[in-house]
Amino acid sequence: MMASSGSIDASHYTSSRTQTNLCFHGNPLRHLDPFGTAVNYLDSAFRNIRNLGIISVTSTDTGSLYSKSLNVTMRHYGSNIVRTEYYKELAARMVLVTVARAAARCNKGIEVMLAVAVEHFVLVVVRVLRGPTQADESAKRIRQLIHCQWCEERVFLKQGSMVEENLYRQLPCNCHGSMPGKTAVELGPLWSGPLFNSGFLRRMLCAAVQHSMEDIQPLVKTLICESECTTLKSSVHGPTALINQVECGVVIKVQKVEESGTADHSGKRKTGDEPGNVVKKLKSDGSLEHPAFYYGIHRHSIRGMNMPKLNRFLQYLTEAGFRVSRTHFDPTGVRTDATLDQFKSVLTKYSVPTYTNTTATQNPEETVRAME
Ligand SMILES: [Zn+2]
Structure with a gap:
């Protein structure tokens, strides 16, 4: 790899x-x-x-x-x-x-x-x-x-190390x-920290495109979307778009550090440099909080209901104001900052009872049978 x-x-x-x-x-x-x-x-x-x-x-x-x-x-x-x-x-x-x-x-x-x-x-x-x-x-x-x-x-x-009365809270x-x-x-x-650095992944994709390594590109594209917790495939499609984005300043952090003069060519920090610059960067990134883990759409499907197709559902979650992406860890998984209750309420809202399939009040194309 x-x-x-x-x-x-x-x-x-x-x-x-x-x-x-x-x-x-x-x-x-x-x-x-x-x-x-x-x-x-x-x-x-x-x-x-x-x-x-x-x-x-x-x-x-x-x-x-x-x-x-x-x-x-x-x-x-x-x-x-x-x-x-x-x-x-x-x-x-x-x-x-x-x-x-x-x-x-x-x-x-x-x-x-x-x-x-x-x-x-x-x-x-x-x-x-x-x-x-x-x-x-x-x-x-x-x-x-x-x-x-x-x-x-x-x-x-x-x-924190203080013992809490009720962790369930x-x-x-x-x-x-x-x-x-x-x-x-x-x-x-x-x-508990982030699992991906999208700048690094974009560089990987660039290299994979340059060296015509077709087999690895779908995975790296999925990882880029996952790292940014977005469903916007367009942001990673095609080498031209990618290179433009890299040129537009989407570069990995180490370059930013070097450009701002906090590191010399060998990678060692210069003396007299403000301490903790890298740490400050890490902290500011932490405010974006990459959502940890994912929910399986089948695991949480509503009994007796047809759920929307996965890509549709991702769109509904986005419209409800949540960060959403698919995940390479699980083809039916949804990475999101929504809680499970919020996830389920959006899923319920856009699921239809199975009998509507026969009454044809809904477009059957838009629904798939929920797996038991
Ligand atoms: Zn529970």
Whole structure:
């Protein structure tokens, strides 16, 4: 996958059984591709990598990543998880915690470039940000998640170590009020920060177009929409549009940093530079809050109702004022900042009872049978 990412300089190529060292746009790129889990190789990968270096990690231990052997998950990742409708994103966020922790042990932070989970592996690519402040900022992104066992609503626990009287209050659903006993589980620790850097992904797409790598382009386009939480395919269609956008200033953050003179050519920050500039950038980006996780449209379909087609439904959600995109993690998943209740109320509004199919009061083209 990384071979599509543009100017990789093979003259710096060194390789061992699990680790490959390359050069990416003048910065070191280290790719870990071990057999199974990568957790044992992360410390050495982060120990002596330069500021703004790129580390990519492939994990193929899908048994523990995809919630099949929970005891192995606990052993290797130290995370408590259960099988959820968003299990693939859960896996990516779990891997990122181990990556962020390995970085923090070396006084480094991470900025996630991309995190993908496909059938047989999870791939995460991060940029290394050297310094204790960056390490602290990354560590703050490690959170617990509350997951409702009834409706699968979920929310990251608020920051802070004070014990709260009723954690259920943080969960937007009211299953706890309407069902007897305990209704939610606490999952994690998980990475709660963003999973994508759209500038990096746009560069990947540029490189894929330049090198005529047709097979990877659909995935990268999906990732760009997902990273910006938009359904506007037009923003990524065609190399001309893409290059124009890049020229119009859609560039990855590292370039902005270099342009504003906070980093010299080797990627090290200059002395006398205002400390924490990168951190401020991270914080301002945090206000945009990339919506975490997704809801499966079939999982939440209304019984006895025909639901709208997925693309129509995305449009309805957008019109209702929510941020919406599809997700590569699940072909029927919807990434949105709407809560599950809001998601369901829009779905209910635009679903029609199944009998209207025969009375033909609705255009049958616009509806599909809801899966049970
Ligand atoms: Zn619930």
